[in-house]
Amino acid sequence: MYSDATGAMQYNAAANDLFRSENMQRYSFMLRPRLMIDGNQWCALYGDNLQDGVAGFGDSPEEAFTAFDKAWTAKLLTANKTKDEIMALHDSTIEALRR
Numbered sequence: 001m002y003s004d005a006t007g008a009m010q011y012n013a014a015a016n017d018l019f020r021s022e023n024m025q026r027y028s029f030m031l032r033p034r035l036m037i038d039g040n041q042w043c044a045l046y047g048d049n050l051q052d053g054v055a056g057f058g059d060s061p062e063e064a065f066t067a068f069d070k071a072w073t074a075k076l077l078t079a080n081k082t083k084d085e086i087m088a089l090h091d092s093t094i095e096a097l098r099r
Helices: 002-024 029-032 061-071 084-096
Strands: 035-039 043-046 055-059
Touching: 002 084, 029 043, 035 055, 035 061
Parallel strands: none
Antiparallel strands: 035 043, 043 055
């Protein structure tokens, strides 16, 4: 019986270490954006405002942090893109945030 309990404790400790190490690599963990409620959603914001900063929105804090992580790695639009390229990028970004 003791070995079963010890094995379970070791497994739980290893699982907790893995969870912590994976989360510590997230941009939302490293950069610690402000978490606030904006309308009917949670907002994770890094920066002074939505125009100049990076933000993620979601129905829960976890969803907002996940959206923030995706937004942090998104590429900025450049001035030489056509309207169709911008719309395609917009559509793919929205689709990625829904996943």
